[in-house]
Every structure is written in structure tokens, then in C-alpha cells.
Amino acid sequence: MGEKIPHWLDKQAETNPNKTAIRQSDGEIVTFKELRNESRQIAYGLRGLGVRKGTHIALLAENHKEVPAFIHASSYAGAVLVLLNTRLTPAELAFQLEDAEVQFLFTSNSLKGRGEEASQHLPIRQYSLEEIPRDAGESDVEEEFDLDDVYTMMYTSGTTGNPKAVMHTYGNHWHSAISSALNMGLHEEDQWLVCLPLFHVGGFSILMKSVVYGMTIEYMGTFDEKIIQEAIFERGITHVSVVTVMLRRLLDHLGEASYPEHFRCMLLGGGPVPKPLLERAAERRIPVFQTYGMTETSSQIATLDPSSALRKLGSAGRPLSTAQLLVDAEKEYEVGEILVRGPMVSKKYYNREASDEAFFRTGDLGYKDEEGFLYVVDRVKDVIISGGENVYPAEIESVLSSFPGVIEAGVTGIANEKWGEVPAAFLVLEEHTLWNQEEMERFLEDKLAKYKRPHVYHIVPELPRNASNKLVRRRLPSLVEEHKDEC
Amino acid sequence: MGEKIPHWLDKQAETNPNKTAIRQSDGEIVTFKELRNESRQIAYGLRGLGVRKGTHIALLAENHKEVPAFIHASSYAGAVLVLLNTRLTPAELAFQLEDAEVQFLFTSNSLKGRGEEASQHLPIRQYSLEEIPRDAGESDVEEEFDLDDVYTMMYTSGTTGNPKAVMHTYGNHWHSAISSALNMGLHEEDQWLVCLPLFHVGGFSILMKSVVYGMTIEYMGTFDEKIIQEAIFERGITHVSVVTVMLRRLLDHLGEASYPEHFRCMLLGGGPVPKPLLERAAERRIPVFQTYGMTETSSQIATLDPSSALRKLGSAGRPLSTAQLLVDAEKEYEVGEILVRGPMVSKKYYNREASDEAFFRTGDLGYKDEEGFLYVVDRVKDVIISGGENVYPAEIESVLSSFPGVIEAGVTGIANEKWGEVPAAFLVLEEHTLWNQEEMERFLEDKLAKYKRPHVYHIVPELPRNASNKLVRRRLPSLVEEHKDEC
Numbered sequence: 001m002g003e004k005i006p007h008w009l010d011k012q013a014e015t016n017p018n019k020t021a022i023r024q025s026d027g028e029i030v031t032f033k034e035l036r037n038e039s040r041q042i043a044y045g046l047r048g049l050g051v052r053k054g055t056h057i058a059l060l061a062e063n064h065k066e067v068p069a070f071i072h073a074s075s076y077a078g079a080v081l082v083l084l085n086t087r088l089t090p091a092e093l094a095f096q097l098e099d100a101e102v103q104f105l106f107t108s109n110s111l112k113g114r115g116e117e118a119s120q121h122l123p124i125r126q127y128s129l130e131e132i133p134r135d136a137g138e139s140d141v142e143e144e145f146d147l148d149d150v151y152t153m154m155y156t157s158g159t160t161g162n163p164k165a166v167m168h169t170y171g172n173h174w175h176s177a178i179s180s181a182l183n184m185g186l187h188e189e190d191q192w193l194v195c196l197p198l199f200h201v202g203g204f205s206i207l208m209k210s211v212v213y214g215m216t217i218e219y220m221g222t223f224d225e226k227i228i229q230e231a232i233f234e235r236g237i238t239h240v241s242v243v244t245v246m247l248r249r250l251l252d253h254l255g256e257a258s259y260p261e262h263f264r265c266m267l268l269g270g271g272p273v274p275k276p277l278l279e280r281a282a283e284r285r286i287p288v289f290q291t292y293g294m295t296e297t298s299s300q301i302a303t304l305d306p307s308s309a310l311r312k313l314g315s316a317g318r319p320l321s322t323a324q325l326l327v328d329a330e331k332e333y334e335v336g337e338i339l340v341r342g343p344m345v346s347k348k349y350y351n352r353e354a355s356d357e358a359f360f361r362t363g364d365l366g367y368k369d370e371e372g373f374l375y376v377v378d379r380v381k382d383v384i385i386s387g388g389e390n391v392y393p394a395e396i397e398s399v400l401s402s403f404p405g406v407i408e409a410g411v412t413g414i415a416n417e418k419w420g421e422v423p424a425a426f427l428v429l430e431e432h433t434l435w436n437q438e439e440m441e442r443f444l445e446d447k448l449a450k451y452k453r454p455h456v457y458h459i460v461p462e463l464p465r466n467a468s469n470k471l472v473r474r475r476l477p478s479l480v481e482e483h484k485d486e487c
Numbered sequence: 488m489g490e491k492i493p494h495w496l497d498k499q500a501e502t503n504p505n506k507t508a509i510r511q512s513d514g515e516i517v518t519f520k521e522l523r524n525e526s527r528q529i530a531y532g533l534r535g536l537g538v539r540k541g542t543h544i545a546l547l548a549e550n551h552k553e554v555p556a557f558i559h560a561s562s563y564a565g566a567v568l569v570l571l572n573t574r575l576t577p578a579e580l581a582f583q584l585e586d587a588e589v590q591f592l593f594t595s596n597s598l599k600g601r602g603e604e605a606s607q608h609l610p611i612r613q614y615s616l617e618e619i620p621r622d623a624g625e626s627d628v629e630e631e632f633d634l635d636d637v638y639t640m641m642y643t644s645g646t647t648g649n650p651k652a653v654m655h656t657y658g659n660h661w662h663s664a665i666s667s668a669l670n671m672g673l674h675e676e677d678q679w680l681v682c683l684p685l686f687h688v689g690g691f692s693i694l695m696k697s698v699v700y701g702m703t704i705e706y707m708g709t710f711d712e713k714i715i716q717e718a719i720f721e722r723g724i725t726h727v728s729v730v731t732v733m734l735r736r737l738l739d740h741l742g743e744a745s746y747p748e749h750f751r752c753m754l755l756g757g758g759p760v761p762k763p764l765l766e767r768a769a770e771r772r773i774p775v776f777q778t779y780g781m782t783e784t785s786s787q788i789a790t791l792d793p794s795s796a797l798r799k800l801g802s803a804g805r806p807l808s809t810a811q812l813l814v815d816a817e818k819e820y821e822v823g824e825i826l827v828r829g830p831m832v833s834k835k836y837y838n839r840e841a842s843d844e845a846f847f848r849t850g851d852l853g854y855k856d857e858e859g860f861l862y863v864v865d866r867v868k869d870v871i872i873s874g875g876e877n878v879y880p881a882e883i884e885s886v887l888s889s890f891p892g893v894i895e896a897g898v899t900g901i902a903n904e905k906w907g908e909v910p911a912a913f914l915v916l917e918e919h920t921l922w923n924q925e926e927m928e929r930f931l932e933d934k935l936a937k938y939k940r941p942h943v944y945h946i947v948p949e950l951p952r953n954a955s956n957k958l959v960r961r962r963l964p965s966l967v968e969e970h971k972d973e974c
Contacts, residue, residue, distance in 0.1 A: 002489075003658070003830035005809040014859055015792065015805060144811070171490070178665055182700065186673040212808075213669065305502065318502060321699075322492040324631070343490035372501055 002148030002171055008211040009036045009072050010143060020216045022068055023235070025227050032214065038069045040141060041134050043076030048136035049104065049127070053078030056101050056153075059199070060084040060093065060115050061108035063221050066129045067198055068207055070106065075151060075170075076141040082153045082165070083199040086111060087467040092163075093118035096155050100165050100350060106132070147171030153350055154201060154295050165350035166295045168201075175343035176205055176298035177212040179320035183303055184239075184265060184289075191216045192239040193231050195223045195246065200468065202241055202269055205299035225253040232263055243270035243469075244277065247288070251280050258285040265289050269300060270470075274398045278313045292316035292376055296360060298344040301325065302374050315373040316366075320344075325374060326359060332370050335377050335390065338362045365392070382473050384413030384421045389451050393473055396423055396454065399447050403440055405433035410463045411454065412473040425454035426476050428462055435459055489635030489658055495698040496523045496559050497630060507703045509555055510722070512714050519701065525556045527628060528621050530563030535623035536591065536614070540565030543588050543640075546686070547571040547580065547602050548595035550708050553616045554685055555694055557593065562638060562657075563628040569640045569652070570686040573598060574954040579650075580605035583642050587652050587837060593619070634658030640837055641688060641782050652837035653782045655688075662830035663692055663785035664699040666807035670790055671726075671752060671776075678703045679726040680718050682710045682733065687955065689728055689756055692786035712740040719750055730757035730956075731764065734775070738767050745772040752776050756787060757957075761885045765800045779803035779863055783847060785831040788812065789861050802860040803853075807831075812861060813846060819857050822864050822877065825849045852879070869960050871900030871908045876938050880960055883910055883941065886934050890927055892920035897950045898941065899960040912941035913963050915949055922946055 012021070013036035021032040030038070051057060057079045061067050074081040082100045084093060097105065097119055105126040107115040112128050119126055145151075151170045155163040192210070194217055196203035210217045218231050223246055231237040242250070247268055266281065269291045281288045287309060291300035302325055304317030319325035322342050329336030339359035348354040355361075365377040378392040385391070393411035400409035407428045413421035429435060437457055444453050464475035499508070500523035508519040517525070538544060544566045548554050561568040569587045571580055584592065584606055592613040594602040599615050606613055632638075638657045642650040679697070681704050683690035697704045705718050710733055718724040729737070734755055753768065756778045768775045774796060778787040789812055791804030806812035809829050816823030826846035835841040842848075852864040865879040872878070880898035887896035894915045900908035916922060924944055931940050951962035 003662070003809075004828070005830065006806075006811050008808070011808050015808070175490070181668065181673060185675055186668060188672055214808075319493075321495070321498050321502070321701075322490075324493050341491070343492065 002146050002169075004144050004146055005170075005174070006144050007076065007142065008145075008174075009039060009075075012036070012211055012214045016214045019214065021210060023216060023218045024065060025218060025220045025224075025231065028065070035069060035072065039072035040076055040138075041136075042069055042073035042132055043141045044136040044139050045132040045134055046073060046077040046079065046104075047139045047141070048133050049125070051077045051079050051104060053142065054080060055103055056080045056082060057104040057106065058082040058084055058097060058100065058102040059106050060086060060111050060118075061106070061129065061199075062086050062110070063194070063198055063203070063219065064108045064129070066108075068219065070129055070132075071198065071204075071207060072211070075145070078142040078149075080150050080153060083204065085155070085199055085467045086197070087469075090114055090117040092467070094122065096163065096165070097122055097124060099162075100153055145170040145174075147174060152204070154199070154204075156295050164352060166346045167348050167350055168298055168346055172298045172344050172346055173205065173208045174212060175322060176300075177209045179322045179342070179344060180205075180209065180300065180303075181213060182321045183305060186213060187238070187264075189236065189262070190238050190264070191218065191236055192241070193218045193220070193228060193237045194241070195220045195228060196241055196243075201293075201295045201299050202243075206241060223249075225249045229253060233260060236262060238262055238264045239267065240265075241267040241269065244268065244273050247273075247281065248277060251277070251284065251286075254284055259287075263287070267291055267300070267303075269293055273314070274401060275314050276402055282310055282313075290314070290316050292338075292364075292366075292374060294362065294364075296346045296362070297323075297340060297342075298346065301340050301342065301344065304373070308373070312369075312373050315369070315375050317374060318372055319374075324359070327366055327368050327374070329367065333367050335365050335367045335392075337380055338364045338366045338374070338376070379473075382412070384411075384423055386413070386416075386421050386423070386451050387419040391421075391423055391452050393423070396425070396448065396452055399444065400425055400427065400440075400454075403443055405430050408463060410471050410473060410476050412476045414456070414477065416455065419451075422455040423452065424456045424458070424476070426458045426460050426463060426479060429459055489633050489656075491631050491633055492657075492661070493631050494563065494629065495632075495661075496526060496562075499523070499698055499701045503701045506701065508697060510703060510705045511552060512705060512707045512711075512718065515552070522556060522559065526559035527563055528623075529556055529560035529619055530628045531623040531626050532619040532621055533560060533564040533566065533591075534626045534628070535620050536612070538564045538566050538591060540629065541567060542590055543567045543569060544591040544593065545569040545571055545584060545587065545589040546593050547573060547598045547605075548593070548616065548686075549573050549597070550681070550685055550690070550706065551595045551616070552706075553595075555706065557616055557619075558685065558691075558694060559698070562632070565629040565636075567637050567640060570691065572642070572686055572954045573684070574956075577601055577604040579954070581609065583650065583652070584609055584611060586649075587640055632657040632661075634661060639691070641686070641691075643782050651839060653833045654835050654837055655785055655833055659785045659831050659833055660692065660695045661699060662809060663787075664696045666809045666829075666831060667692075667696065667787060667790075668700060669808045670792060673700055674725070674751075676723065676749070677725050677751070678705065678723055679728070680705045680707070680715060680724045681728070682707045682715060683728055683730075688780075688782045688786050689730075693728060710736075712736045716740060720747060723749060725749055725751045726754065727752075728754040728756065731755065731760050734760075734768065735764060738764070738771065738773075741771055746774075750774070754778055754787070754790075756780055760801070761888060762801050763889055769797055769800075777801070777803050779825075779851075779853075779861060781849065781851075783833045783849070784810075784827060784829075785833065788827050788829065788831065791860070795860070799856075799860050801862065802856070803863050804861060805859055806861075811846070814853055814855050814861070816854065820854050822852050822854045822879075824867055825851045825853045825861070825863070869899070871898075871910055873900070873903075873908050873910070873938050874906040878908075878910055878939050880910070883912070883935060883939055886931065887912055887914065887927075887941075890930055892917050895950055897958050897960060897963050899963040901943070901964065903942065906938075909942040910939065911943045911945070911963070913945045913947050913950060913966060916946055 012032040017033035021035040152168045153165040290304045292302040293300040324341045326339045327336045341359045378394045396411045397409045410426040414424045416422040499519040504520035508522040639655045640652040779789040780787040811828045813826045814823045865881045883898045884896045897913040901911045903909040
């Protein structure tokens with residue numbers, strides 16, 4: 001048993017009853033008191049359907065209006081909430097529903113059919129969010145959390161093998177919110193914009209911050225750079241969480257303007273970022289905080305703090321105040337696997353043995369500089385070993401994408417008699433771009449050591465990505481096979 | 488076993504190496520990096536003397552310069568630190584040293600003699616702070632905390648029976664700091680002034696906030712209103728923790744001036760406060776946050792938040808975000824014992840059975856209004872029952888002290904044939920004040936119901952207080968006995 005804390009939404013409804021909890025981008029507002037009441041109504045409905053403390057329920061929905069209240073209702077009901085990625089196929093969904101032993105599936109109306117297909121052979125009761133009874137009358141709900149109790153399960157992307165369900169306790173989410181506040185400070189007027197899906201930990205963690213801090217969030221259905229800029233310039237948004245491609249779109253849309261003074265933080269996660277992009281952001285007075293984190297760490301576990309943001313461009317900063325982060329290497333600047341530990345780190349995957357190691361092995365490679373700043377290099381399993389040298393695809397991809405006309409690049413190792421492995425590049429080009437390999441090779445000459453330069457280039461229509469939109473490098477070669485078949 | 492977090496001072500030394508950790512009021516500064524290095528040196532010295540993880544060590548010192556580093560050194564050494572009140576007699580100190588099974592006693596130079604007297608019959612090794620070797624060389628120290636491990640022990644005032652040692656874990660102190668930040672916000676430029684002794688939880692908790700937040704504190708030897716005003720007006724202090732008598736002295740010294748805009752919080756603890764004083768503070772733009780807390784709650788557990796400070800004058804606010812607070816009563820406005828629960832609440836007194844109740848019974852009486860705001864009324868055991876009515880000495884004292892010429896007032900119950908008990912007043916008057924009981928009685932007519940008005944008045948030179956400077960009402964009658972003997 002862990003420490004007990006009162007239900008965070010009850011607390012905010014008591015302390016800040018009339019403060020806006022959630023503002024939809026269309027202007028609709030719900031206060032903390034209204035959100036508490038709505039969430040409790042839904043929880044009573046869940047109880048009526050048979051959901052009990054510890055029942056596994058799943059949610060399949062885009063960022064719909066009803067989702068935040070449903071997420072809080074799950075905690076009032078004491079359910080374990082499995083958050084499903086809406087990009088998954090019915091077969092993938094079925095795997096997760098079965099693996100997680102889900103008893104109830106709740107969907108948005110638009111995903112009802114997909115849910116039915118996924119759950120058809122499983123002992124699961126399915127309802128749309130609208131079908132949860134709202135007139136069930138009061139019943140006993142959970143009014144405090146044991147920080148050691150499991151609240152959510154989210155499946156990791158599973159670029160290899162079957163996906164695994166990361167179990168998050170209330171304490172994991174709470175500590176994640178707290179350590180972020182200790183890093184960024186906490187101002188009365190803070191407002192965080194949610195443009196990431198709530199079924200990923202990056203979006204979900206903002207909803208948690210809202211109830212832990214008593215902070216207003218603006219909540220968007222889908223990413224829209226125009227609406228985001230309006231929210232920042234006109235509605236007082238101080239924080240936005242994004243991934244690289246979103247930052248690029250925001251910058252393109254911004255033109256020559258600069259962000260207003262009140263804007264405190266552009267939290268940038270989801271992998272290595274090209275340096276030129278960070279420099280462009282700095283010119284536009286966008287305080288980009290590069291972060292490092294993953295589902296298992298309940299979002300960011302390391303963040304580049306404001307005072308070092310420009311001095312350490314490209315770094316993911318240092319571990320948050322309650323976190324520890326090691327690089328499995330002998331000395332500074334040496335690359336090794338990144339190991340983490342802290343109260344925001346998930347202790348276990350569902351139905352798998354818990355590890356008895358003190359630190360969680362992330363599978364990511366990185367190094368620390370002499371001041372302890374982390375630089376994330378790549379995934380362990382994506383490293384190319386060429387003539388005894390370690391070659392990191394992410395580094396090559398970053399350089400390739402800065403070549404005019406290249407939209408995105410993927411790099412993986414292919415067998416080579418002399419070197420063992422060599423890098424192969426897969427490029428997506430802008431329309432009407434003429435490919436000139438010689439120019440690219442000249443471009444790379446002073447940017448990459450010889451052994452890092454691709455031996456072969458493939459122009460492809462798109463790169464293989466998983467449901468979390470992450471590049472799956474091991475599927476790059478098959479892309480060429482397919483391509484060949486087509487020719 | 489609880490969650491593990493890295494040593495907070497190591498963390499600040501890494502994140503904010505050159506930020507001022509502590510500024511003495513004479514201008515001397517120590518950065519987080521310097522404080523870490525100094526504290527580790529002392530910890531190596533403690534190890535050299537034989538202090539191991541779990542060893543009980545005691546500190547007897549005023550707010551000396553060396554004390555903060557010693558407190559942090561104790562955590563690096565993994566010791567359990569017993570903080571002794573410097574106002575105690577050698578016999579009282581001896582009781583605590585023996586009861587807490589202390590093995591090492593560390594004192595300031597000025598209290599060396601008192602320490603020796605206290606420990607002379609005990610198996611205790613005593614050193615002055617200066618005698619701890621600083622050249623012991625590195626040794627293994629604690630680099631992370633288990634939040635469930637005990638860090639400090641502080642004896643409760645013990646107005647009845649023997650004092651008991653409140654055991655605080657690292658988690659108690661950490662959660663106390665966190666819940667205060669969630670309540671007040673956390674700004675980069677925050678600076679908290681310490682004018683309370685570090686051996687009380689009110690002062691100690693500020694030192695904890697400094698290392699948990701990475702916040703600068705200004706640290707004073709003794710209370711001095713002139714230096715405090717300078718710190719606020721000239722050195723950017725944003726927060727001060729005080730008790731009532733200190734606030735009065737600050738207001739008297741302030742004259743017609745108002746506090747600067749950057750000043751965010753005057754945290755006021757230590758018992759009921761006369762309303763006129765709060766009104767005077769409001770006029771001077773002093774944001775007074777009335778709080779409720781005690782050693783067992785690791786400082787504040789309820790605080791009146793900024794938005795309600797004026798609307799709810801006299802209230803101690805609502806429980807902090809991770810805390811729960813109940814009044815053992817049937818309905819709003821009904822007085823009952825205050826019960827609390829939360830991760831900042833100590834679980835146990837040393838060498839006593841842990842309570843199996845979910846909530847800690849504070850022994851304080853209070854009520855909540857319809858919005859859940861707490862009003863602290865008095866100590867359970869000080870209540871006077873007069874003709875079946877509950878009479879609260881604190882309420883009467885508050886009115887008596889607002890009478891011209893009265894410096895302070897103490898009220899207790901005395902036996903009465905007709906009513907069972909009736910209130911008796913003990914007043915300390917300003918010099919050259921002529922006592923006129925009739926005027927006082929007229930003054931009270933519209934302020935207190937008849938059954939609350941004192942039946943008898945005693946003018947005394949001072950009120951009996953314990954080592955924590957709290958009024959000991961049960962000793963008021965003996966004061967008159969002594970007084971009689973003297974006559």
C-alpha cells in the first residue's frame with residue numbers, strides 16, 4: 001500500500017470550483033466543479049453497468065469532448081483504464097483487448113463499428129460513450145487514491161514483438177505532474193494546450209497536470225496550426241506539448257512573427273530533433289524545451305531547462321528532480337544505453353514478470369556531456385555496425401532531411417561483404433523534386449564521416465510508421481521489395 | 488519500502504549549481520553547489536566519528552550559520568536527526584536525549600555547556616559543530632532517499648504529560664513542500680525568509696522547500712523586524728513565515744508603508760489570530776495566509792488561499808491538495824475535533840504504538856463553514872464547560888487583547904459551584920496602565936455572550952509559556968498562587 005491522497009478532481013472542484021478546467025477550441029467551457037459533477041455522473045453510470053474497483057475497461061476514441069470526463073469517471077469508478085490507439089486495425093485492437101483482459105469497451109460513435117469488429121469474438125460488453133446512463137443516481141465512488149493502485153494501461157508501440165501494456169499507477173501520473181511543475185514552475189495563469197491524442201501518455205499527462213495543479217487546459221480534436229496560434233496569441237495559452245513535425249508546421253505557419261511574452265513553454269518530445277529546427281524556433285522566441293520520455297516513464301523524465309535551452313541545443317536536458325538517469329558507459333560523451341529510475345517510472349507490464357533491476361533499461365542510446373546533459377542518439381536495436389564503428393541512423397536522417405527537397409528520411413543497415421553493414425537511405429521527396437545523388441553526396445561530404453554516408457539511396461512515396469506514428473526502420477528494406485514488385 | 492528519489496541537494500547542485508541556496512542576513516552567500524560540497528564534507532566527518540545509516544544524532548543549536556549544512560549532512564549520513572529546542576532546561580534535554588536513544592550530540596559553541604550537563608549521565612558522545620572533522624576524505628554517503636525512511640524527530644511541546652518524539656520521514660517533509668507549492672505556485676524568483684528556529688517544523692520546512700524547489704532562502708539568527716523589512720523591500724524576499732507576535736511587530740515597525748508588489752506571502756501559523764491584526768495587515772498590502780498545522784503534519788496542512796484571504800478573514804483555509812481534513816461534528820459550523828490525513832502526516836511517535844486510525848486526531852477544535860473553510864477554535868483540553876455551554880478560551884483572549892493597554896491575555900476555567908466552571912482572565916498590561924475592571928466589563932458587553940465573560944481578572948507580570956513559546960493555560964491558576972505567596 002502506498003500513500004493515500006484525495007481524488008484530485010474533488011479537490012480542484014473544492015478549491016477552484018469556478019475556474020475553467022477545460023476550454024474546447026470552439027470556446028465551450030467546463031469549470032472544475034462542472035467537470036467533477038459530470039465525471040461523477042458518468043462514474044455512477046459505470047457502476048450501474050457493473051464496473052467495479054479494479055474492473056478493466058477500455059476506451060477507443062479520438063479527442064472527443066466527452067473523453068476527459070470519461071477518463072476522470074474511470075478513476076471515480078476505480079476502474080483500470082486501457083487506452084486504445086485509434087489508428088490500430090481491428091485485429092491489433094482485438095489483441096490488446098484480449099491481452100489486457102478487458103471486460104467493457106467504450107467507444108466514440110465514429111469508432112463503434114471498429115470496436116465491434118475488434119471485440120466480436122471476445123467476452124466484452126461494448127457501449128458508446130453516449131450510451132453510459134447519466135441518470136443512474138448516486139452510488140459509492142472512490143474518493144481517494146492509493147498511489148500504488150493501477151490507473152491506466154497503454155500499449156507500447158511494439159516495433160518488434162507483440163505490444164506490451166505499460167501499467168501506470170496513480171502515483172506514476174501524480175509524480176510525473178509534480179516533477180514537471182518542479183522543473184517549470186507553477187503560475188496561477190498557466191494554461192496548457194492539448195493537441196496530442198489523450199490515448200498517448202504525452203496527451204494524457206496534460207489532463208493529469210490539469211487536475212493535479214488546478215490548471216486550465218485548451219483541448220483540441222485534431223492538430224490545427226491556425227487554431228493553436230490563435231490560442232497562444234489570443235487566449236493566453238502558456239504551454240504546448242508537441243512532436244517535431246508539429247513544431248515544424250507551427251513555424252511554417254508563424255512566418256516572421258514571434259511568440260508573445262506570456263508563452264512559457266513548447267514542450268518537445270518524441271525523439272531526436274534536427275538542430276536547424278531548434279534554431280528557427282529560438283529566432284521566433286519560442287522557448288522549446290526538448291524532452292526525453294516514453295510511455296514507461298509516464299511522459300517526460302528528462303527536460304532541458306530554460307536557462308540552458310540555447311546553450312545546449314539538441315540536448316534533452318537533465319533528469320527531473322525526482323528522477324535518476326544513467327548512461328551505461330564508462331565516461332562522458334561515450335554512448336551507452338539509457339537507464340532510468342524514479343517514482344514516475346512504471347514498475348511492470350501487464351501479465352509479464354516485473355524486472356528486479358533497480359533501473360529501467362529504456363532501449364535507447366545516448367550520452368551525457370561534462371555537465372550531465374543527456375543527448376539521445378538512437379534506439380539500441382537500430383544501430384548499424386559498419387566496419388566496427390557504431391553508426392546511428394537518427395544522426396544520418398537528421399542531416400539528410402536538411403537537404404533541399406527532402407521531406408523525410410529513414411536510414412537502416414543493409415548487409416555488406418566488406419563492412420558487415422552499411423547505411424541505406426530511404427527518402428521521401430517534395431513533389432516535382434528532381435533527385436540528384438551526386439549533389440547529395442557533395443552535400444554530405446563535410447557533414448558526415450565517410451563511414452556514415454549511405455551506400456545506396458531509395459526514393460519512396462512514404463516511410464513505414466507504426467500506430468504511434470514512429471518510424472519503423474526494420475521495415476524499410478521491405479519497402480524496396482514492394483517497390484520492386486510494383487515495377 | 489517507499490518510492491526512492493535522489494538526494495535533493497545533489498539534484499539542486501546539478502540543476503542550479505550557481506544559484507544562491509542560502510543568504511545570511513549579513514550578506515554572506517552560499518550556492519547550491521557550495522552547500523552540497525560543504526554538507527558532504529560534514530557527512531564524511533560524521534562517518535569518521537562513527538555515524539552510520541540509522542544512527543540517532545541530536546542537534547542543540549540556535550540558527551547558526553553551520554546549521555543548514557549540518558542538517559543536510561545528516562541526510563547524506565543517513566542519520567536520524569533529533570532537533571532539540573534550545574529553550575529547554577538540561578533536565579528536559581536529558582529526558583529527550585534518553586527517550587530518543589541518541590548516540591551523538593552536536594551543539595553550537597554557546598550551548599556546549601548545556602549539552603554536557605544534559606548528557607552527563609547518558610552514553611552519548613558530544614561534539615561541537617566545529618569539532619566535526621572536515622578533512623575525513625570521501626566516503627560512501629546516501630545518494631538517494633527512500634521516502635519511507637525516518638529523517639527527523641522533533642518533540643511535541645508536551646503541555647501535558649511527557650513530550651513525545653514525532654518521527655518525520657523524508658516523504659513527510661517532501662510531501663509537505665510539494666503540497667505547499669501546489670497551493671502557492673512556484674516562481675523562478677521566489678525567495679523565502681527564515682526567521683523561525685530550524686528546530687521547529689515551521690522553520691525546518693523552509694529549509695526543505697529550498698532544496699525541493701531549488702529556492703533561495705534568507706536565513707536569520709534571531710527575529711529582527713528591521714532586517715526583515717529590509718529583506719522584503721531591498722533584497723526581493725517573496726515569502727516569510729511568522730507567528731502572530733512577529734506579524735504584530737512587523738506591522739508596528741512598518742508604520743504607514745505598504746509591502747511591495749513582488750511580496751507574495753506572509754505565512755502565518757501557530758494558532759488563532761485576532762481579526763483586527765489581519766485587517767491591519769490587509770490595509771498594508773500584506774498577503775497574510777493563515778495556516779493550520781503542527782509538528783505532526785510537518786508544518787501547514789490547511790492554508791487560506793490567496794483568492795479567499797480577505798473574504799474569509801480568520802479562517803485557516805482548506806486542506807492542502809494531498810491532505811484530507813475532517814471536523815468530528817454532525818454539520819457545518821458545529822465545533823468538533825479536527826482530524827487529518829495525508830502523506831505529510833507523521834505516522835508514529837518514537838517508541839509508542841502506531842495508531843490504527845485512518846485519521847490523526849489533532850486534539851484541536853474547529854468548525855467548517857458551508858464552503859469547507861476551517862476555523863480553528865481551541866485545544867480540546869482547554870475548553871471550559873460552563874453551565875453546559877462550551878466556552879473557548881482563545882475566543883475570549885482574542886477580545887481581551889484588543890482592549891487598550893492589554894499586551895496579552897490568558898483564560899482558563901476555574902471551579903464554580905453554580906456553573907461547574909467559569910472563565911478566569913489573566914492579563915499582562917502595558918507599563919503605567921491603570922487597570923479598570925468596570926471599563927473592561929462595559930467593553931465586553933456587546934462583544935461576548937454573558938457566559939463567556941470572565942468572572943475574575945488577575946493582572947500578572949507574564950503568562951506561562953512552554954519551550955515552544957505556547958501559552959500553557961493549565962498553569963495560569965498556579966500563577967496566582969505564586970503571586971499570592973509573593974505578596
